[in-house]
Amino acid sequence: xxxxxxxxxxxxxxxxxxxxxxxxxxxxxxxxxxxxxxxxxxxxxxxxxxxxxxxxxxxxxxxxxxxxxxxxxxxxxxxxxxxxxxxxxxxxxxxxxxxxxxxxxxxxxxxxxxxxxxxxxxxxxxxxxxxxxxx
Amino acid sequence: xxxxxxxxxxxxxxxxxxxxxxxxxxxxxxxxxxxxxxxxxxxxxxxxxxxxxxxxxxxxxxxxxxxxxxxxxxxxxxxxxxxxxxxxxxxxxxxxxxxxxxxxxxxxxxxxxxxxxxxxxxxxxxxxxxxxxxxxxxxxxxxxxxxxxxxxxxxxxxxxxxxxxxxxxxxxxxxxxxxxxxxxxxxxxxxxxxxxxxxxxxxxxxxxxxxxxxxxxxxxxxxxxxxxxxxxxxxxxxxxxxxxxxxxxxxxxxxxxxxxxxxxxxxxxxxxxxxxxxxxxxxxxxxxxxxxxxxxxxxxxxxxxxxxxx
Amino acid sequence: xxxxxxxxxxxxxxxxxxxxxxxxxxxxxxxxxxxxxxxxxxxxxxxxxxxxxxxxxxxxxxxxxxxxxxxxxxxxxxxxxxxxxxxxxxxxxxxxxxxxxxxxxxxxxxxxxxxxxxxxxxxxxxxxxxxx
Numbered sequence: 001x002x003x004x005x006x007x008x009x010x011x012x013x014x015x016x017x018x019x020x021x022x023x024x025x026x027x028x029x030x031x032x033x034x035x036x037x038x039x040x041x042x043x044x045x046x047x048x049x050x051x052x053x054x055x056x057x058x059x060x061x062x063x064x065x066x067x068x069x070x071x072x073x074x075x076x077x078x079x080x081x082x083x084x085x086x087x088x089x090x091x092x093x094x095x096x097x098x099x100x101x102x103x104x105x106x107x108x109x110x111x112x113x114x115x116x117x118x119x120x121x122x123x124x125x126x127x128x129x130x131x132x133x134x135x
Numbered sequence: 136x137x138x139x140x141x142x143x144x145x146x147x148x149x150x151x152x153x154x155x156x157x158x159x160x161x162x163x164x165x166x167x168x169x170x171x172x173x174x175x176x177x178x179x180x181x182x183x184x185x186x187x188x189x190x191x192x193x194x195x196x197x198x199x200x201x202x203x204x205x206x207x208x209x210x211x212x213x214x215x216x217x218x219x220x221x222x223x224x225x226x227x228x229x230x231x232x233x234x235x236x237x238x239x240x241x242x243x244x245x246x247x248x249x250x251x252x253x254x255x256x257x258x259x260x261x262x263x264x265x266x267x268x269x270x271x272x273x274x275x276x277x278x279x280x281x282x283x284x285x286x287x288x289x290x291x292x293x294x295x296x297x298x299x300x301x302x303x304x305x306x307x308x309x310x311x312x313x314x315x316x317x318x319x320x321x322x323x324x325x326x327x328x329x330x331x332x333x334x335x336x337x338x339x340x341x342x343x344x345x346x347x348x349x350x351x352x353x354x355x356x357x358x359x360x361x362x363x364x365x366x367x368x369x370x371x372x373x374x375x376x377x378x379x380x381x382x383x384x385x386x387x388x389x390x391x392x393x394x395x396x397x398x399x400x401x402x403x404x405x406x407x408x409x410x411x412x413x414x415x416x417x418x419x420x421x422x423x424x425x426x427x428x429x430x431x432x433x434x435x436x437x438x439x440x441x442x443x444x445x
Numbered sequence: 446x447x448x449x450x451x452x453x454x455x456x457x458x459x460x461x462x463x464x465x466x467x468x469x470x471x472x473x474x475x476x477x478x479x480x481x482x483x484x485x486x487x488x489x490x491x492x493x494x495x496x497x498x499x500x501x502x503x504x505x506x507x508x509x510x511x512x513x514x515x516x517x518x519x520x521x522x523x524x525x526x527x528x529x530x531x532x533x534x535x536x537x538x539x540x541x542x543x544x545x546x547x548x549x550x551x552x553x554x555x556x557x558x559x560x561x562x563x564x565x566x567x568x569x570x571x572x573x574x575x576x577x
Contacts (some may be wrong), residue, residue: 013466016464016466034528037527041498041537045537107538148458341531345527348552372532376528378546379531379541380528380548
């Protein structure tokens with residue numbers, strides 16, 4: 001389970017690349033086509049967030065295992081301005097820039113695990129995971 | 136017994152370590168004994184299995200073959216004190232014998248029989264030295280019980296995994312979406328809906344809408360006993376997703392309880408087209424299909440709810 | 446990636462061929478607005494069959510297109526949302542309320558024809574005998 005894929009996010013096209021890679025990884029993990037789309041959408045939101053608030057950052061994709069459950073892990077990190085009020089940012093509809101996007105709250109709804117670690121002035125790391133039941 | 140008690144009361148550190156050393160030594164002696172007498176103990180065990188009428192689904196040759204592997208794994212677990220290998224073996228064994236119709240009580244039964252066969256052989260061997268027998272049993276019993284537990288749990292887990300797998304396969308095969316007539320689909324939902332099944336139903340419905348180019352879908356929830364807010368939310372999502380594919384959804388069979396759940400989670404029932412029963416829903420659907428101008432209404436600003444709710 | 450925009454009678458049809466970046470979507474929006482403004486366009490069809498993901502930006506862009514087109518007297522209809530995409534959208538909480546969505550191009554044209562006809566009937570002057 002050590003393999004991970006690190007993708008730079010610095011431009012528009014990187015967002016597309018990140019979600020396509022995410023979809024491919026989800027397929028390897030055995031997620032259904034519908035779930036692959038959900039994962040790709042969550043990645044798209046998070047990647048765009050990086051572009052908009054931090055201008056550049058990185059997304060790390062990897063497969064994870066927990067007992068008999070398999071899943072994907074997505075870590076989005078940047079060294080941007082950070083999120084001053086995480087609770088408020090997580091309220092659906094709130095955003096500080098251009099009023100764009102379901103962003104964080106939207107991605108959280110799609111994933112099983114979602115954690116935001118942010119320090120103002122230092123940057124933000126978002127870790128999210130989706131699990132699939134290995135039957 | 137008294138000797139043993141007074142021993143444990145007066146034990147000092149050095150004696151304690153001597154005791155544990157000798158208990159390791161006893162374990163080695165025990166394992167050696169089990170290995171030396173492997174053949175006859177294994178046969179004794181197989182005989183007892185047959186006498187107890189266990190594993191009737193298997194032939195004698197099969198029982199003997201599995202018995203050998205179980206015996207060796209058993210002794211190995213005793214020797215190493217670790218149980219991962221045994222658990223893995225138990226699951227593999229279960230995978231083999233469950234399709235043959237072997238039941239949980241049989242598996243537990245044969246492991247307990249082996250435990251007893253081995254215990255009795257210890258009684259026989261150490262019958263002249265009660266103190267030693269007791270010390271050996273002190274080593275043997277906890278380990279033997281742990282082994283029985285490990286094997287049984289492995290079996291049960293494997294069984295559950297197989298059942299889940301079969302259920303999933305059945306769900307994949309079954310097509311709950313019915314095409315009644317051209318461009319009209321019915322999805323009757325029955326029973327208890329867990330989140331996974333709900334997701335599956337929605338995916339199947341959306342695919343059916345596209346494959347059949349359906350314009351109207353009737354989702355009947357008469358058969359759903361109770362709906363928690365999670366599933367209710369899911370129903371709303373299904374209705375919205377269907378609209379994105381250009382299909383109007385009519386929900387039928389909403390009990391007052393379910394309607395209440397929907398209202399509680401914030402669903403505006405005047406936005407959801409509902410009809411009392413399935414028959415009424417189908418009739419309404421056919422009316423909509425006949426009057427093409429009414430479809431697709433919702434997205435362009437015309438809500439069917441006000442026309443259809445009754 | 447330029448999205449081809451075809452003209453069919455009084456309708457514009459934008460056929461998305463592959464995954465679009467945010468910039469591509471914005472360009473599409475500008476191109477459609479400009480064309481709707483230039484010609485006497487009654488309807489706009491955006492075909493998203495080729496999109497395997499629609500996130501919040503895509504949805505916002507489509508809503509913008511529909512809104513702008515309506516201001517210029519044209520009706521917009523989105524066609525070809527894939528089942529998986531639709532499901533992901535509603536889970537994300539994205540709706541296209543107020544924007545027409547249908548299954549495919551054929552349905553899209555039928556929809557626009559109906560709407561055009563209705564609007565024509567609505568604006569048709571009444572005969573004197575209809576009054577009173």
